[in-house]
Structures are given as C-alpha cells and as structure tokens.
Amino acid sequence: MVGLRGTGKSSVGRILADRLGRPFADADVELEAASGRSIPSIFAELGEPCFRDWEERMLGELTTRPELILATGGGVILRESNRKRLREFGFVVWLTADPALLADRLLANPRGLAHRPALTSAGTIAELADVLQARASLYREVADLVVETGGRTTRQVVEAILDGWPDRGEQSS
C-alpha cells in the first residue's frame, strides 16, 4: 500500500492480509520497534533525512519477506531507490482521497496527528494538498492499481483492491 497519510494504508493493509491469509507489516511500526523511538521523536531529534535513511533500510528488509502485505509510510516513494524496490517487490496499490477528507479522518482520530509529524508549516489541509501535488507523479509511477477511498469504508476499499488483485484473476480463470 502506498499513499498519503490518512488514506488507510495501515488499516486497509491489515484487513487485506487477513482476507488473503498473508502476513502483514506496517513499515512505520516496524521502524519504531527497531529503533526504539517514535516517528515524531525521530523527526524532532534526528531530523527527516535520518528518518528517510532508516525508512529505506526498513523497506529493504521488509521486501525480502515473501507474500508480505506491506503498509508503507506516505513518503516512501520520495526516493528513487525505494520506488524501484517497490516495483520489484510486487503489486503496488495507491490509495487516494481528497485532502480535505484525509484531514477530517486524521482530525477525527485522537491519535490521528499525534504520531504524524507535520511535514510543512502550512496546516493540516493545505499541507496534505501541497504534499499530494508534490508526490502524485511518484505514487503514479509505482502504482499497479489506484483505489479511491473517499465514500468507501475500509472493508469496501479492501473489496475494491481484491477486484483488481492479479492472483484472484488467475485463480478464477
């Protein structure tokens, strides 16, 4: 799963893995466990470049695990090496939604923004819109399937992914 924060990579990835009977990992959770630090503290005390180095290393480790359903962090596509790695790893799903809807989701959840450091100083909605504009072509570059999540529950998003899932097509033919 790739996409902006709040598109549901972590929630949807977990349900999808369950449906497919496959292992699941959330790259951010793995990175926090391996480093013993929270993502906001890494950003605040060590800086974003350090986070991106650790993120790249973690992606390298996780993409050696066969069959893994992987929820990435929203910025993983910023590095060309990561985009290459993702394309080689498997089927990449880009989850999308309108920035205002993403902001609503993140603000509605008390933990929504607490573990997500600000990426710009523009404020939640403007930041999401700016970041989407900056990253859209990079998400598009890696995506095998694009799924709009607006107006869909997480389970409906999973169904939409399964409709486009390549193995299912092979199994049903």
Ligand SMILES: Nc1ncnc2c1ncn2[C@@H]1O[C@H](COP(=O)(O)OP(=O)(O)O)[C@@H](O)[C@H]1O
């Ligand atoms: N399709 C959806 N409809 C409504 N809320 C959603 C949907 N997908 C995710 N959410 C909510 O949005 C917030 C962020 O979801 P999360 O899975 O952490 O996204 P990501 O990992 O992409 O940042 C959570 O509170 C989650 O419950």
Ligand SMILES: O=C(O)C1=C[C@@H](OP(=O)(O)O)[C@@H](O)[C@H](O)C1
């Ligand atoms: O978009 C980003 O640059 C980031 C998104 C976060 O993951 P989520 O997309 O799960 O919030 C996390 O990796 C970090 O805060 C950076």
Ligand SMILES: [Mg+2]
């Ligand atoms: Mg997440």
